[in-house]
Amino acid sequence: MSEPAILFKNVSRHFGEVKAVDNVQLEVKDGEFFSMLGPSGSGKTTCLRMIAGFDRPTAGQIFLYGQDVSNLPPYERPVNTVFQDYALFPHMTIEDNIAYGLMIKGMPKSERVKKANETLDLVRMPGYGKRKPSQLSGGQRQRVALARALINHPKVLLLDEPLGALDLKLRQQMQVELKNIQREVGITFIFVTHDQEEALTMSDRIAVFNEGNIEQVGTPADVYEHPSTPFVAGFVGTSNLIAGEVAQRITGSPKRFSVRPEKIRLAQMDDQIEGDMFVADGIVRDVIYLGLYTRYLVELEGGGDLVVIEQNLRTSSIDVTKIKNQKTRLLWKKEHVSYVGG
Amino acid sequence: MRSKPSAESSNERASLPLTLSAIGALLFLHIPLWLIFLYSFTTDESAYTFPPPALTLKWIPQAIQNTAMQDTLFLTLRVAVLATVAALILGTLAAAAVYRFDFFGKEAISFMLILPLALPGIVTGIAMRSAISLLHIPFTFWTIVIGHATFCVVVVYNNVIARFRRSSNSMIEASMDLGANSFQTFWHVVLPNIGTALMAGAILAFSLSFDEVIVTTFTAGNQQTLPIWIFSQMLKPRNRPITNVTAMLVVLITALPIMFAQRIVAQTSDGEGGSK
Amino acid sequence: MLNRISTYFYRRPRLTLALFLAPPLIWFLVVYIGSLISLLINSFFYLDGFTGQVIREFTLKTYAKLFIPTNLQIFLRTTVMALSVTLASIVIAFPLAYYMARFASARMKTWLYLAVTLPLWTSYVVRVYSWKLILAQEGIVSWFARLVHLDGLLNWYLSNETLGGPSLSVSPTGIFLVFLYIWLPYMIIPIQTALERVPKSLIEAAGDLGATPAQTFRTVLLPLAFPGVIAGSIFTFSLTLGDFIVPQLFGTSSFYIGKAVLTYQGTSGNIPLAAAFTMGPIIIMISYLLLARKLGAFDAL
Numbered sequence: 001m002s003e004p005a006i007l008f009k010n011v012s013r014h015f016g017e018v019k020a021v022d023n024v025q026l027e028v029k030d031g032e033f034f035s036m037l038g039p040s041g042s043g044k045t046t047c048l049r050m051i052a053g054f055d056r057p058t059a060g061q062i063f064l065y066g067q068d069v070s071n072l073p074p075y076e077r078p079v080n081t082v083f084q085d086y087a088l089f090p091h092m093t094i095e096d097n098i099a100y101g102l103m104i105k106g107m108p109k110s111e112r113v114k115k116a117n118e119t120l121d122l123v124r125m126p127g128y129g130k131r132k133p134s135q136l137s138g139g140q141r142q143r144v145a146l147a148r149a150l151i152n153h154p155k156v157l158l159l160d161e162p163l164g165a166l167d168l169k170l171r172q173q174m175q176v177e178l179k180n181i182q183r184e185v186g187i188t189f190i191f192v193t194h195d196q197e198e199a200l201t202m203s204d205r206i207a208v209f210n211e212g213n214i215e216q217v218g219t220p221a222d223v224y225e226h227p228s229t230p231f232v233a234g235f236v237g238t239s240n241l242i243a244g245e246v247a248q249r250i251t252g253s254p255k256r257f258s259v260r261p262e263k264i265r266l267a268q269m270d271d272q273i274e275g276d277m278f279v280a281d282g283i284v285r286d287v288i289y290l291g292l293y294t295r296y297l298v299e300l301e302g303g304g305d306l307v308v309i310e311q312n313l314r315t316s317s318i319d320v321t322k323i324k325n326q327k328t329r330l331l332w333k334k335e336h337v338s339y340v341g342g
Numbered sequence: 343m344r345s346k347p348s349a350e351s352s353n354e355r356a357s358l359p360l361t362l363s364a365i366g367a368l369l370f371l372h373i374p375l376w377l378i379f380l381y382s383f384t385t386d387e388s389a390y391t392f393p394p395p396a397l398t399l400k401w402i403p404q405a406i407q408n409t410a411m412q413d414t415l416f417l418t419l420r421v422a423v424l425a426t427v428a429a430l431i432l433g434t435l436a437a438a439a440v441y442r443f444d445f446f447g448k449e450a451i452s453f454m455l456i457l458p459l460a461l462p463g464i465v466t467g468i469a470m471r472s473a474i475s476l477l478h479i480p481f482t483f484w485t486i487v488i489g490h491a492t493f494c495v496v497v498v499y500n501n502v503i504a505r506f507r508r509s510s511n512s513m514i515e516a517s518m519d520l521g522a523n524s525f526q527t528f529w530h531v532v533l534p535n536i537g538t539a540l541m542a543g544a545i546l547a548f549s550l551s552f553d554e555v556i557v558t559t560f561t562a563g564n565q566q567t568l569p570i571w572i573f574s575q576m577l578k579p580r581n582r583p584i585t586n587v588t589a590m591l592v593v594l595i596t597a598l599p600i601m602f603a604q605r606i607v608a609q610t611s612d613g614e615g616g617s618k
Numbered sequence: 619m620l621n622r623i624s625t626y627f628y629r630r631p632r633l634t635l636a637l638f639l640a641p642p643l644i645w646f647l648v649v650y651i652g653s654l655i656s657l658l659i660n661s662f663f664y665l666d667g668f669t670g671q672v673i674r675e676f677t678l679k680t681y682a683k684l685f686i687p688t689n690l691q692i693f694l695r696t697t698v699m700a701l702s703v704t705l706a707s708i709v710i711a712f713p714l715a716y717y718m719a720r721f722a723s724a725r726m727k728t729w730l731y732l733a734v735t736l737p738l739w740t741s742y743v744v745r746v747y748s749w750k751l752i753l754a755q756e757g758i759v760s761w762f763a764r765l766v767h768l769d770g771l772l773n774w775y776l777s778n779e780t781l782g783g784p785s786l787s788v789s790p791t792g793i794f795l796v797f798l799y800i801w802l803p804y805m806i807i808p809i810q811t812a813l814e815r816v817p818k819s820l821i822e823a824a825g826d827l828g829a830t831p832a833q834t835f836r837t838v839l840l841p842l843a844f845p846g847v848i849a850g851s852i853f854t855f856s857l858t859l860g861d862f863i864v865p866q867l868f869g870t871s872s873f874y875i876g877k878a879v880l881t882y883q884g885t886s887g888n889i890p891l892a893a894a895f896t897m898g899p900i901i902i903m904i905s906y907l908l909l910a911r912k913l914g915a916f917d918a919l
Contacts, residue, residue, distance in 0.1 A: 054515050073628040074518040075621070087516035090509075091534040100530070101520035152520065356721040363713035368730075370710065371737050371802060374748035377758065381751055390754040392761045432642040439638035443631065451639075454646055461903070462860020464876050468883060468896050469653035472660040475672070475889050492649050495642065523624035553741040555863060559880065569743040576743075576750055576867050589744045600739040604732065 003066040005030045005156050005188040006051060011060035013046050020046040022212040023060070028156075028190060030065075033182050035191045035199040038209030039235065044192050047209075048158050051190065052081045065155060075104075080149035081158040084165070086141045088133040094120070094144050095129035101152040119147040122181065139170045146178075150185060159191045163198065175201050196236045200224060208232045225260070226338045233258035233340050238307050240264075241340070246304045250280050255339045261309040263336040266296065267329045278337065280306070280330045287324045294320045298330060306330060375593065382590040387583055405587035411571070418568040421483070422551040425490035429547040430540060432491070433498025441506040442514075452503075458493035463556030466493060471560035481563025489561040490551040497550060498543035505539035538606045545603035549596040568592060661893035665886070672890060680890045684898070689878075693898055696875040699790070700858040703797040704805075704851045710798070711805035711850065712843075718806075719813035734810075738803045746863055749796045753787035753868070760786075783870050792868040797858050804853035812846025813839065848910045855906060859899045875899055 008026035012019065021043040028034045036044035049055040050062060053074035062070045069077050080101070088097050095116045096103075102112040113129070120126055123143040133141060142162060149157055159178075163171045179202050182189045193199050199206050200220040207217045208231070216228045227233035230241055243256035251257060259278075273279050285305075286297035294315070296308040308330065312320070356364075382401065384394035405411060433455075440451055458466045470489050479485065513535070517527040555569040562570060568588070575585040627634045663672050664679045683689065718730050737745060752758050763769040776782035776789065783789030816839060824834040862876030869877065875898055883892035 052515075052519055054519075071629065073523070073625050074515065075521045075523050076625070079519075081516070081519045083510075083512040083516055085510050085512060087510050087512035089513060089516075089531055089535075100517070100522075104521045104526055104530075148520065356717055360713050360717055360721075363710075364717035367710050367714040367802070367806070368733060370799065371734065374745060374752060374799065375737065375740060377751050378744060378748050389756045390751045391756045392751075392758040432645055435638050436642040439635055439642075443635040443638075445635060445639075451643075454651070455642075458650055460856075462856050462876075462899055464860040464862060464879055465657075465896055465900060466650075466653070468879055468889075468892055469650075469657040471883055472889050472893050473653040473656040476656045476660060488649055492646070495646075523621045524627065525620050525624055549739060553743070555743050556861070559862075560883070569741065572743045572747060573863060573867075576747055585747070589741075589747050592741045592744050597736060597740050601732075601736070604735075 003030070004028060004063075005032065005065060006190065007063040007066075008047070009061045009063070011047075011050065011057045011062060013043075013050060013055060014058045019212045021050070021057075024212075024214055026207060026214060026217070028188060029205075031186055031188055033179065033189045033191065033202055033204045035193060035203035035206045036209055037193055037196060037199040037206050037236070039194055041211075042209035043212040044194075044207075044209040045160060048081075048160055048190065048192050051156065052079055052158050053077050078155040079158055080152050080154040081160060082142075082145045082149050082162045084161045086133075086145040086162075088141055088144060088148070090133055092132075093129065094131050094133065094136070097133065097144060098129075098148045098151055100148060115151060116147075119151045120144075122150065122184070123147045124177070138165050139174065142166065142174065146181070150181075150187070154187060156188045156190060159189060161192055161194070163193075163195075171198070178202060200236070206236075208235060210235070225336070227258055227340055228338070230256065230258070230340045233338065240306050242300070242304050242306070246280075246300055246302045249302060250278050251337065253339075256341065257337045257339050259306070259332055259337050261295070261307040264306060264308045264330050264332045266308060266310060266323075267331045269327060269329050271329060271331070273331065276334050277331050278334055282306070282328060282330065284323050284326055284328050287321050289320055296323075298328060300330075378586070378589050378593060381586045384583075384586070390582075401583040401587045405584045405591070408581075408584050411568075411584060411588055414566045414568045414571040417483070417565060418552055421486050421490055421567060422548050424487045425494050425551040426544050426547045428487070428491035429494035429498045430544055433495045433543060433547075434502050434536075434540065436495070437499050437502035437506060441503055452499070455496045455499050459496050463554075467557040467560035470557065474561070481561070481565070483565065485561045485563070486558055486565065486567065489557045490554060493554075493557065494547035494550050497546040498540070501539040501543035501546070502536055505536045509535050542603045542606045545599045549600055552596055553592075657893050657896060660890050661897060663890040665888040665890055670887060672887070680894045681897075683891060684894055688873075689895075692873045692875060692878050695872065696859060696899075697902065699794065699797070699874065700855045702794060703801065703858045704854045706794070706798050707802050707805040707850070707854050708809075708847055711802060711809055712847075715806050715809035715813055715843075715846075716839075718810045719816075731810075734803050734806050742800065743863070745800055746796060746867060749792070749799065750787060750867065753785070753792050753795070755785040755787070757787070787868055788870055789868070790870070790872075793864055793874075796864045796868055797854075797861070800864070801854040801857050804857070805847075805850035808849035808853075809843055809846040812843045812849070816842045845913070848913050852906065852910055856899075856903050859902060 004027045006026065006028040008024050011021060011024045011026075013021040020041075024043070024047065026047070036047060038044045046055060050057055051064075053069070053072055053076075057070055060070075061068055064077065064079065089100070092100070095113055098116040098119055099107075099112040102115060107115075117126070117129055120128060123146050125140060125143050125147070128136070128140070128144070133144070136144065142165075145162070162178075163174050166174060175198060178189075178191075191199070191202065200223075203220055205217060205219055206223050208215045208223060210231045216223055216232045218226075223232060223236050227236060230239070233239045233241060238261050240259050240261055241256060242250065242259075244254055247257060248254045269281070280300050282298040282300040284296055285299045286295075288295040289312075291312070293309050293311045296310070298306050298308055300306060380394065381390065383397040383399065384391070385396040385398045386394055436451060436455060439445075440448055466489075470485075473479070474481065474485060513531055514527055517531045518524075522530060553569055554567075555573055558567055558570055559573075566574065569592070572585060572589060572592070575581065579585065627637075660672075661680060662676050662678070663674050664677050665671070666673050684693075714730075714734070718727055718734075722730055754760075760769065760772065763772040772786075775791075776785065781789065781791050783792070786792045786795075820838060820842075821834055824838045825831075829837065860876050862874070862880045865874040865877045866880070873881070875895060879892045879895050882888040882895065
């Protein structure tokens with residue numbers, strides 16, 4: 001299909017004085033795993049709720065595969081939602097929960113029970129149909145909520161921080177599974193999260209939200225390697241922002257730039273400098289040994305700090321701490337610099 | 343069956359004087375109720391002699407067949423049922439409005455609803471009496487019902503809103519998201535979830551109405567509800583044995599459903615049962 | 619069809635809200651607030667002594683009547699009664715509440731809670747009635763007094779002019795006892811709730827810092843239970859203030875506020891005076907609530 005799955009045209013949602021979403025343009029492609037990333041209060045959840053129909057834009061239009069849905073109630077939109085708190089109906093069995101959408105459509109009991117159980121297989125929970133939500137663990141409820149939404153074959157599936165309540169291990173496992181399920185069913189997923197790692201792991205594309213606006217839309221690599229604003233640089237990964245006189249000294253331009261910590265190499269003061277490299281000298285102020293890698297905080301000559309990460313390939317914790325308060329030279333490739341403006 | 347003392351209780355023990363005072367307070371609360379039962383069976387017709395000279399069962403059929411008692415009982419039941427129905431509708435609507443919407447003066451709603459129960463009964467009573475007098479409204483069955491419904495609303499409201507607040511916020515949204523319109527959502531999701539709260543609220547409202555004397559005194563005119571009948575019997579005792587038995591029946595009619603309601607509320611672990 | 623209606627209202631949340639809110643709101647504004655306003659209006663009318671008709675003209679005459687000595691005495695008598703009932707309930711309620719909060723096992727606690735609230739849910743008139751049986755001249759108290767040969771003491775007490783009367787069931791002491799009995803659960807529950815909220819670690823901390831159990835009780839538990847006590851006293855005080863059943867049934871000829879209101883509106887048809895009289899407990903209660911709020915009692919409600 002050439003129509004975009006979701007299209008926002010100048011969409012705003014104001015709550016009185018508060019501009020939760022302010023004149024947002026957005027396009028989500030068909031079949032895409034799309035993430036909305038941002039801190040709480042950045043407008044990402046409001047956008048999701050407007051797609052679902054729980055909220056309506058105060059200005060602008062929302063299109064779903066070309067149809068203007070801005071004013072449709074939730075039950076007339078071919079989208080389904082996986083809620084942050086799962087919102088399973090406590091008085092119904094898992095089977096009835098999953099088959100709820102089909103029941104509303106009037107599908108006969110035997111048929112919808114069969115479908116519900118098929119969907120339970122899809123989310124890897126066969127045989128759980130007769131239980132009640134209270135008998136399930138957080139991760140299992142999560143899967144049931146997913147099944148309840150998927151069974152209706154929505155054109156777009158909305159996920160509102162669905163992994164937020166799970167512990168780290170389970171969350172990582174679910175990230176992989178979600179991605180797999182999305183490939184299996186081929187539905188457009190819109191995933192809201194405040195966790196940059198989660199967004200980077202799963203998404204085809206990411207929109208970074210800040211204060212009701214979208215700062216940048218792009219592939220995970222785009223957003224990470226080439227942040228277009230200081231906010232994106234800071235929110236996705238560690239911000240290594242340098243501007244003004246120091247920037248001038250390093251790059252020859254006072255424009256503010258960002259460089260990712262793992263792109264920087266700690267070098268000896270007499271190391272050879274190649275032409276495609278930027279150089280900066282400074283003093284190592286702090287060394288944090290983290291097993292797999294070590295974080296260094298380097299104070300540059302003339303002001304400003306850069307964080308550097310180096311893998312501990314041959315070094316040990318004793319070696320790395322030795323260079324604390326030593327003078328050092330930092331090197332990184334010119335292509336790894338993003339000019340972020342502001 | 344009632345096994346060993348639970349280990350999670352305090353490791354220190356209550357001192358003897360404390361235990362005795364606690365038991366004393368409990369006895370103080372309960373002995374009078376036992377006496378009601380005892381006196382239903384006394385043979386003494388003209389006084390409250392203790393200990394009863396002898397015991398008999400003959401008053402119970404007599405009381406049940408007493409037409410004056412029956413009339414007041416039916417009036418009281420009719421009032422209580424109608425007041426409960428009105429309270430259920432008004433209380434649920436108010437709870438839904440306060441829970442689902444944001445509006446100016448939201449805080450004032452629950453305050454206003456609790457006022458008739460929080461202010462001394464006599465204030466509500468005389469206020470209604472003065473409205474009746476000011477507007478020359480005749481005393482009828484309906485003046486009693488309206489008075490009762492007014493102070494019953496809050497117990498339904500409290501129970502229902504407590505249940506709403508304990509339910510997942512997004513349940514209603516989830517239902518609509520899955521294709522159900524407002525009516526289907528109410529029927530399939532909201533009603534099953536607040537069902538026991540409605541039941542508990544109804545029982546509480548019913549017994550509140552069934553027992554009420556103070557407001558009723560001002561809104562009933564010459565009609566007698568059961569509590570007013572007992573009150574008048576206390577002022578001018580005419581038929582002590584019948585009054586004794588009636589008192590016992592009233593305890594049974596109100597206390598049993600309340601214990602049942604408490605169970606419902608406890609089972610669904612819903613904190614609030616209304617304050618009175 | 620239903621879908622259409624549903625969508626119609628979904629797009630108009632204000633209208634939906636109005637539909638939800640209107641019935642209870644209108645009911646309360648008309649029936650309840652309306653009644654309170656008519657109470658206020660009535661209190662500015664007066665009763666013509668000759669014709670027995672209520673004259674509907676604005677006047678402060680009726681309020682002036684509140685300040686004649688007999689009526690002032692009624693206010694004083696009622697307030698003193700409410701205060702003594704409140705104090706006595708604190709004394710009786712505290713040990714039980716303390717026991718429930720600190721020493722009872724979980725199962726015992728549920729059981730005790732039911733035991734305390736059950737009387738509340740039992741018919742009010744019937745509970746009053748039970749004291750008719752208890753306090754009657756031929757009743758259980760006199761019987762017990764004779765049993766332990768203290769009937770002389772009882773008679774001596776009853777002959778006291780301010781506290782006694784012909785029998786316990788017709789005396790201020792009788793009124794006091796019945797009030798105490800009727801409202802006691804309202805005192806137990808808030809105190810228990812307040813004590814329950816005191817974390818165990820706090821008591822252990824006090825002990826750890828060298829306080830004896832008695833000191834802990836006085837310096838930690840008592841101050842923390844205080845809001846509960848105030849909360850309970852709002853109930854006992856307010857309920858005693860407005861009650862007319864108990865003074866009517868157990869009282870001598872002296873009036874209390876509730877009884878006065880009942881009598882004025884009933885036998886003499888003097889609704890204006892009854893209305894003005896009711897302003898008494900309303901004002902007393904509002905001042906009491908304000909005081910209680912200052913003392914932090916609302917956190918415990």
